[in-house]
Amino acid sequence: MNADPATLPRVVIVDDHGLFRAGVRAELEGVVDVLGEASTVEQAVQCARRLEPDVVLLDVHMPAGGGAEVIRQVARTHPGVRFLALSVSDAAEDVIAVIRAGARGYVTKTISGPELADAVRRVAGGDAVFSPRLAGFVLDAFAGSIPVADVDPELDQLTAREREVLQHIARGYLYKEIGVRLGISAKTVEAHVSAVLRKLQLSNRHELSAWAVERRLVG
Numbered sequence: 001m002n003a004d005p006a007t008l009p010r011v012v013i014v015d016d017h018g019l020f021r022a023g024v025r026a027e028l029e030g031v032v033d034v035l036g037e038a039s040t041v042e043q044a045v046q047c048a049r050r051l052e053p054d055v056v057l058l059d060v061h062m063p064a065g066g067g068a069e070v071i072r073q074v075a076r077t078h079p080g081v082r083f084l085a086l087s088v089s090d091a092a093e094d095v096i097a098v099i100r101a102g103a104r105g106y107v108t109k110t111i112s113g114p115e116l117a118d119a120v121r122r123v124a125g126g127d128a129v130f131s132p133r134l135a136g137f138v139l140d141a142f143a144g145s146i147p148v149a150d151v152d153p154e155l156d157q158l159t160a161r162e163r164e165v166l167q168h169i170a171r172g173y174l175y176k177e178i179g180v181r182l183g184i185s186a187k188t189v190e191a192h193v194s195a196v197l198r199k200l201q202l203s204n205r206h207e208l209s210a211w212a213v214e215r216r217l218v219g
Contacts, residue, residue, distance in 0.1 A: 008033040009124035012051060014044040014070065015059040015086075020109075024057065024086070027113035032120055044070045048081055054124040058103070060087035060094050063183035065160040068101035075102050084123045086116070095134050105129030155215065157199045165192040169205055170212035 011032045015021050016039050025034050035051045038044040041064040048056050048070070056074070058067040071083050085098045085106040095106050104123045107116065108131065119129045158166065161182075168178040175186040175193070182189070193205065202208050 009055055009120050010035050010051075010053045011120060012036050012038065012044070012047050012053045012056045014038045014047075014056060014062075014067070016040065016062045024116070028117055028120070031117040041065050041069050041073075045073045048074045049078055052078060053081060055120050056081060056083045057120065058083050058085050058098075060085050060089060060098055063181075066098075066164065067103070068098050069160050071098070071101040071103060082123050082126075084119060084129065086111075090131075090134060095130075106134050107131060108134075154200055158196060162192050162196050162199075165189055166196055166208065166212055169193060170209045172209075 009032045011028065011034050013021050013024050013034060014037070015024070018039065021037050021039070025037070028034060032055075035053050036047050038047045041062055044056070044058070056070070058070060060067040067083070067085055067087075074081055074083075083098075083103040083105075085095075085103045086109060087094060087106070088109050089095075090108050098106060104126075105119060105128055107119050107129065111119070122129050155163070164182060165178060168181065173181070175189040178189045179186045193208070197203070197208060200208070200211060202211060
């Protein structure tokens with residue numbers, strides 16, 4: 001028998017893949033109250049502000065700034081909303097970036113349905129939730145053993161979109177491929193790369209890749 005909806009954590013699911021959102025909704029049916037879904041940063045911000053859920057279950061990698069940008073925008077107007085990142089990535093830089101933005105937890109998409117429901121309940125109750133491996137990243141970062149991007153004065157010059165483009169360049173993607181992944185044109189990608197090169201005083205994408213790898217911005 002399902003619990004009384006009035007006692008369940010109120011959740012918004014954010015992911016740019018509809019089938020994945022449907023799967024998460026099915027897994028959580030009856031153990032959380034799913035108020036709504038969103039597939040983009042803009043939709044997620046609007047949905048979270050309008051519905052004021054207890055927890056936003058949030059994908060990390062989306063066009064237009066990703067999960068960290070959702071957290072930053074919502075937190076400015078609705079600081080009581082909590083965020084739990086749910087991602088395919090277990091890379092240290094992804095975990096650290098979203099936690100620094102304000103997420104209360106980070107779990108990967110290999111998590112089981114019951115484990116995910118428990119994580120949502122715990123975050124709704126004010127706990128921080130990580131797998132042991134990911135918790136280690138966070139502890140190392142705040143202890144100073146992992147460089148954290150947000151305190152790098154050079155990286156801090158870049159916009160959220162420029163950082164996304166930088167990471168994709170460092171991973172070897174072509175402008176057209178980056179455009180498809182971020183939902184922008186190849187020309188726009190090229191413009192972002194030019195801006196990043198200018199700000200960092202670098203000459204080409206090979207130097208840019210080396211710069212990003214040196215700062216552990218890519219796994």
